[in-house]
Amino acid sequence: MEKVRFTEEKETMLGTLYGRALDARRADSVLADTAADEAVRRIDYDFARLGVNQDTAMSVVIRARAIDELVRTWLAEHPDAVVLHLGCGMDSRVFRLDPPASVSWFDLDYPDVIALRERLYPRRPGYATIGSSVTDLAWLDQVPADRPTLIVAEGLTMYLTATTGTELVRRLVGRFPSGRLVCDFFSTLGVKAQVVNPVVRRSKAKLHWGIDDPHELERYGLRLVSCLDATDWAPPDVVARLPRASRLALRASALIPPLRRMGRIGEWTF
Numbered sequence: 449m450e451k452v453r454f455t456e457e458k459e460t461m462l463g464t465l466y467g468r469a470l471d472a473r474r475a476d477s478v479l480a481d482t483a484a485d486e487a488v489r490r491i492d493y494d495f496a497r498l499g500v501n502q503d504t505a506m507s508v509v510i511r512a513r514a515i516d517e518l519v520r521t522w523l524a525e526h527p528d529a530v531v532l533h534l535g536c537g538m539d540s541r542v543f544r545l546d547p548p549a550s551v552s553w554f555d556l557d558y559p560d561v562i563a564l565r566e567r568l569y570p571r572r573p574g575y576a577t578i579g580s581s582v583t584d585l586a587w588l589d590q591v592p593a594d595r596p597t598l599i600v601a602e603g604l605t606m607y608l609t610a611t612t613g614t615e616l617v618r619r620l621v622g623r624f625p626s627g628r629l630v631c632d633f634f635s636t637l638g639v640k641a642q643v644v645n646p647v648v649r650r651s652k653a654k655l656h657w658g659i660d661d662p663h664e665l666e667r668y669g670l671r672l673v674s675c676l677d678a679t680d681w682a683p684p685d686v687v688a689r690l691p692r693a694s695r696l697a698l699r700a701s702a703l704i705p706p707l708r709r710m711g712r713i714g715e716w717t718f
């Protein structure tokens with residue numbers, strides 16, 4: 449068993465990992481992320497601590513699935529791409545999507561998070577990890593800069609500040625010849641709602657960066673391609689797997705734009 453001691457934003461990735469593991473244990477699993485379940489069984493940590501259960505796990509899984517679909521679609525057209533998966537935590541997206549070895553995939557997170565990944569997940573061709581804060585931009589030197597580049601970040605932007613986040617975007621766009629950014633983000637209301645988010649509250653993580661209009665990032669050399677409100681992330685067959693109370697809450701928040709837009713997934717090109 450791997451004993452872990454993560455706090456604040458690093459600890460939150462144990463909540464999302466557990467969500468995918470719980471989903472993998474269901475007969476009607478959405479992601480079938482067996483690597484997540486195996487990792488949870490090997491980590492010595494009180495996974496109930498962050499308040500994630502079978503029902504709340506679905507919001508994690510729905511977000512991951514929506515981002516998987518965008519990544520899968522783009523990679524199908526760019527089999528020679530570089531993928532930068534920023535703030536990867538223990539997410540096994542590379543195993544779920546299983547890209548060809550012609551894709552160079554980099555998983556980046558803090559060094560101690562990456563060290564845990566290295567202990568628990570197998571190596572694979574075309575795959576490498578980077579242990580660094582994403583805002584310490586020297587890590588960029590480790591990544592080839594001559595191919596179309598997909599930058600993916602799930603559950604990361606809100607932990608950055610507007611200053612470090614926009615500087616990161618500016619540097620990424622300046623370094624790679626062309627590509628896509630796919631990430632979720634919170635509105636300023638979503639950032640304020642951190643006080644009622646059990647994973648954030650119990651880990652004592654702090655959310656900072658809220659984006660109310662995804663066009664804001666166009667100032668840094670991106671062009672918005674699409675933006676999906678949280679209530680549009682799940683297709684009907686996945687919504688049907690939600691408990692009744694969650695389905696009702698989803699339907700109600702779809703009617704109220706500020707609630708619907710507290711969490712969104714954006715896709716920008718550059």
Ligand SMILES: C[S@@+](CC[C@H](N)C(=O)[O-])C[C@H]1O[C@@H](n2cnc3c(N)ncnc32)[C@H](O)[C@@H]1O
Nearest residue numbers: 458460461464535536537539558581582602603
């Ligand atoms: C909510 S978790 C999401 C993890 C993963 N993307 C997932 O969906 O399971 C947030 C992740 O962002 C990482 N993170 C936050 N700030 C970071 C930074 N400045 N540099 C690198 N990673 C960061 C944390 O360590 C954590 O793994």
